[in-house]
Amino acid sequence: MKFLRKASGLLIAGLILSACGQQQAENQTPAAANGDTVGLAISTQNNPFFVTLKDGAQAEADKLGLKLVVVDANDDSGKQAAGVDDLLQQNIKVLLINPTDSEAVAASVKRANEAGVPVISIDRSVQGAEVVSHVASDNVAGGKMAAEFIVSKLPSGGEMVELEGIPGSSAARERGEGFHQVMDAQQNIKIVAKQPADFDRTKGLTVMENILQSHPNVKAVFAHNDEMALGAVKALEAAQKNDVIVVGFDATDDAQAAVKAGKMAATIAQKPAEIGQIGVDTAQKVIAGETVESSIPVELELIQQ
Template identity: 55%
Template sequence: MKKLILATAVAAGVGLGTAQSAMADRIALVISTLNNPFFVTLQEGAQSQAEELGHELIVLDSGNDAARELSNVEDALARDIDVLLINPTDSDAVASSVRTANAQDVPVITLDRSANGGSVVSHIASDNVAGGQLAGEFIIERLGGEGQVVQLEGVPGASATRNRGEGFMTAIEAADGIELVATQPANFNRSEGLNVMENLLQAHQGIDAVFAQNDEMALGAQRALQASGLEDVVLVGFDGTDDGIQAVNDGKMAATIAQQPARIGELGVITADRVIKGESVDENVPVPLQLVTQE
């Protein structure tokens, strides 16, 4: 199990007594995977904010494994944490982890992906439904309202997968001239995006556009499209990672729906800090999205 304990940083000028008090406040971040630039950036945002506020942040990587996620939560709870931040691997499976924390009266805050069970004090995420719809509307406009489209989905069961797909389908189904010829999971993974796209290109002729539910899958799909000489296919990703935005700037992707993963991490720690202080927090904290194109 990969574990990382991030040291507390106390701001200059804080007295020893205050520093020792702050040290007692432990926040755990159980993250779906650190093998994805988006979640690495989210973790970095949380780390930076924890250091600024004087909290100890414990980070545990679930490796996209729900059983490992539950083990990580149990490990974190054994360390006498004050708040649990969790970025679920699967919105249904994470319910067991949330209920485990509930049983020990540890407040739970979900990041990026929601939990379909247990009690959560706050959920911090982008509006993934709106983002998926924005991607669909962009593709429709680029294709002039006509064409064949495929979708690469994320991890089955993740709320981000479900919500991005819901928004995308809302846009696509409203356009009479657009045909969704295939939708298939590639688990938010670049290499799987490449393999799935290669298979789809063999099965379907005349694909005009691809919506990948994250930039990693989009970048994998881009390699498959390039190898097949189909660089004119409209390719849209999601997340706005550094690699994704660079691909847009280089003309390899038409667009990406940019999230703010660092901000999600920051807001998670800020919300945890308020919970620790006994302050009220919002049940849902939206983080704005932006369509990024060369223009």
């Protein structure tokens, strides 16, 4: 009798475990069930914004049971092309791409399409090739937001500087476009210098130092990202020009701290973690055969003192 009771107990326990296992399998998404791989070709991880974007993508991939493989271009178009080629050899189901150069990356996107790998662009758009979706903030709207803020802070007008991002990147082009839609209509504010600093803090410092030699009476600076804005702040501090209005873009932790400390006047918040998360979530939907929107906007916010 003891043997029969023991055998019966083991049988019931086995059935319970089997049922639980079956229920867990049914609760998994299609992606989680087979561990599909998604590639992420990112422009650089030397910029905190893109580190946060990648972390948001990784967290969502872990949640969905996807394997995320990341390649870093270090802001080099040739290296990004090689990285995409490497990803295409790893049986990825979807390619997420954050272009270093929006036009140069088109060849890589076309190779992915020819290999049957759908492409989703994130933060920066692709020019000259097809993607199934583009996940990004409205950079044009952000540029306008920055310009309107500067106009409100300079009622008497004055000279100002624009620090541009990497030439050829959609972010630089679109943020500049939105900025000039507002600023070019101003009669009393003059842009005395407009120069690329490649989204880099050190270059932002150097470029701003050089500009101040020719234009010491600058009243405001708009930088296409926070790294350049923070570099400009250093140059202005060294020149003892602490009353210059500096506006950045991205709302990185360092930039928000600078705004709080009064060193920067404002920054445009893009929410990079959310961009990464939505990018991976969209990739999972593509893998599952769902229809996705061709453009998915992520809300902007002005962070100011």
